[in-house]
Amino acid sequence: MSDLLAARLQMAWSLGFHIVFAAIGVALPVMMVIAEWRWQRTRDPVFLELAKRWAKGSAILFAVGAVSGTALSFELGLLWPRFMALAGPLIGVPFSLEGLGFFTEAIFLGVYLYGWERISPRMHLIAGAAVAISAAAGTVFVIMVNAWMNTPLGFTVANGKLIAIDPIRAMGSAAALPQALHMLLAAYASTGLAVAGMHAWLLRRDARSRFHRYALAVALCVGAPAALLQPLSGDLSARLVARTQPVKLAALEGQFQTTRGAPLRIGGLPDATARETRWAIEIPRGLSLLAFHDPDAEVMGLDAFPEKDWPPVAVVHVAFQLMIVLGSAMAAVSAWAGWVAWRRHTLAGHRSLLLALAVVTPFGFVATQAGWAVTEVGRQPWVVQGLLRTADAVTVMPHLWAPFSVFGLLYLGLAAVVAVLIAGLVREGATSGPLG
Amino acid sequence: MSAILDFGLPEVTAVVTLLMLNAYVLTGGADFGGGVWDLFARGPRRGEQRQLIAEAIGPIWEANHVWLVVVVVMLFGAFPPVFSLLGIVLHIPLTAMLVGIVLRGCAFVFRKYGTVRRWERHWGRMFASASLITPVLLGVCVGAVAGGAVGRAAALLPAGPGARAIPSFVQVFVAPWLALFPMVVGILALALFAFLAAVYLTLAAPTAALRHDFRRYAYGAAVVAFGAALGGLLLAPGEASRLGAGLASTAAALALRAAIAVAGLAALLALRSEWWCAARIAAAALVSLILWDWALAQYPYLVPFTLTICEAAAPRITLQLLLGGLAGGSLLVIPALAYLFRTFSGSGAARADVRRAGS
């Protein structure tokens, strides 16, 4: 394994691990706050029980999110010192704002988790809301960094250094808003539908449980609207990519030849040596229509760029297709749930809907991983689009397979433990006494 | 003297970064120290001791930990070449430290919130041993910088964007930190963190017996810290040759050394006299002064003798924005932190917890 490959894998693995807990850290507080708020309004103890159960799970999940995030901030220097030396003065500013966001989050998380008996119910609810808001704010700032890597601006290059830098402009790069929106929706959709799915599964076994009915309702309130909006936000992202990163667009659509009225490909496997995408269903003019809102628009294919600037086309295309399939399924199930809730006022007895919800449980998290593969692998061979190549950014430290193996095993072990502990909490919830 | 007074924006930023590190040491450092006493808890009350430690750090450790993240962000935003150099030369100890940080935090929450009873003892042990090792590694990294070893290794790194050839793996990636001086600084960091934790816990402890247990621990840590500090001073002239010399000559440095001695004696005296609150303040002052002593010793270098503050600093606009952002952010964070500590610290709260747990 080359050092560059090991570094890329370590980065991808660490980010892929962190993003699961980060997404939960953004969305779960919203759900806890809704449940606690319902309890304060209705005095129905089931809502309180729900808020406390979720808080217990979130204590574990947030801690893993916090420590893996800390590791990431060091890893940027451990693996990509030349990227940090170049871009640090620009992206340090959004990162520091991200730090303040997560600082506030961690403070109010402590207040929330340990303060049930210490502070007034009102303050407790406010602390929960502060956790939710600061986590979302922190996410927006960290996404600004990633957006800058995709659509860099706010500097001039001279002698391999960035001069005349403008960090404020850099925070408002073209990709910032669409990406931040898409990521926040992804967090709410993934977490909301995952929690809903677990409780839907348990409701199929015991349709009378008020605990699971309330849990399902709150989780869907957060997850379903986000899942319905996500395809729209994805369209926004795709059009931005079309405008600003034509190579990435060509890769994610498997478009090898520059064409007017390009078709939209569903499925298929790009073959970079043969320069064609096989076995895809093609919708004539679909891509031109979607990407530029004009059926005759010209879409640049990979042939418009030197091959050394191509990302791994097959990975990007397949990941993109996966995200869209999963996203469509999530949106469809959410729409169905909304329809049933509107017509019947309860979902608990609708066994086929509950099954569908249970099936989509992992979809959001898988789609999030796939989406990040599209963004990050699709940007290759660049760390910073058009400015710094990944191969030039990597550290001179040799034997990088070693730290990669360390983090690989560490996170694999942690993931297994967290899965067992959370499953234990869910089971406890499923079997616990009088309220259940 | 005039050099010290000649402060520009880069120097101010460096001081602010050091203040953040100071905050981390006093809060997050003490949380690691608490884990050390979980490991070394002895005697008939060891269960209660462990309980007090867990109650004391539970609500605050995640927030305290963010100071470290802020330091890292300041480092790569304001002094990018330093961050980049540390990431290269100290790759191995930093990676080990990250593993320690990850395991400490995870084991702590797994023990508290885990649903598998059978695993609890293992989490306890993992929490305690990660708390022991991580501060040593942090100190080792500081020692490798302070001793000038990182700076010397920097000269061996390939220049130019395409160059990757390293003259000797051991010389660049191992020797700078796997040496006597960094190890002594590592022990010093561990002992100081443990000392802080023990002193803090005397104030939080609900009973006299527990207070005296932690006082004994504090004395133990003080002895180790004193030994390590002495060792560090003796080794410094050899390993960190120009440090000792430049330092002892300035009046400010002498005053700082005197203040360290006074703070140390005051902390011990306060402990002996059972002035728990005064002991806490003196201990915090002692550890902070040692940190500033290190900073002054290598001033104006961030990485002796390779990168000065001015050479490493990012453009003015970045420094201004970082400082402005921090100032604005602290309007939010400082009151929130104060609220957190008010809600959970203080002997009253801890006592209520122990009572509840005991009943």
Ligand code: HDD
């Ligand atoms: C719940 C997760 C989820 C779902 C259902 C979708 N996405 Fe997504 N997508 C992500 C989660 C995600 C993400 C959070 O992983 C990414 C990575 C970077 C980003 O900003 O969001 C992403 C990136 C991403 C990009 C690349 C942006 C870039 O590189 O700048 C595009 C073009 C889309 N998405 C398009 C879509 C479309 C058309 C969807 C239609 C259903 C869709 N996404 C559903």
Ligand code: HEM
């Ligand atoms: C898309 C990407 C990311 C998102 C959405 C995200 C979001 C989050 C969230 C919500 C948290 C709080 C964790 C919790 O309490 O559960 C968190 C923690 C953290 N993240 Fe990320 N993060 C992302 C990427 C990164 C990256 C690339 C870095 C590193 C440079 C990073 C650094 C951190 C740090 C240092 C923390 C710890 C803060 C603490 O101690 O509470 N994150 N992240």
Ligand code: HEM
């Ligand atoms: C928002 C914050 C993020 C930042 C600042 C960031 C930064 C980076 C950097 C510096 C690299 C290495 C250089 C490169 O390969 O281009 C990288 C690679 C990568 N990242 Fe991100 N990333 C972020 C979010 C994420 C998330 C959340 C994921 C995954 C879920 C992710 C997945 C990947 C992958 C798969 C690679 C490897 C790409 C390849 O080498 O083929 N990134 N990222």
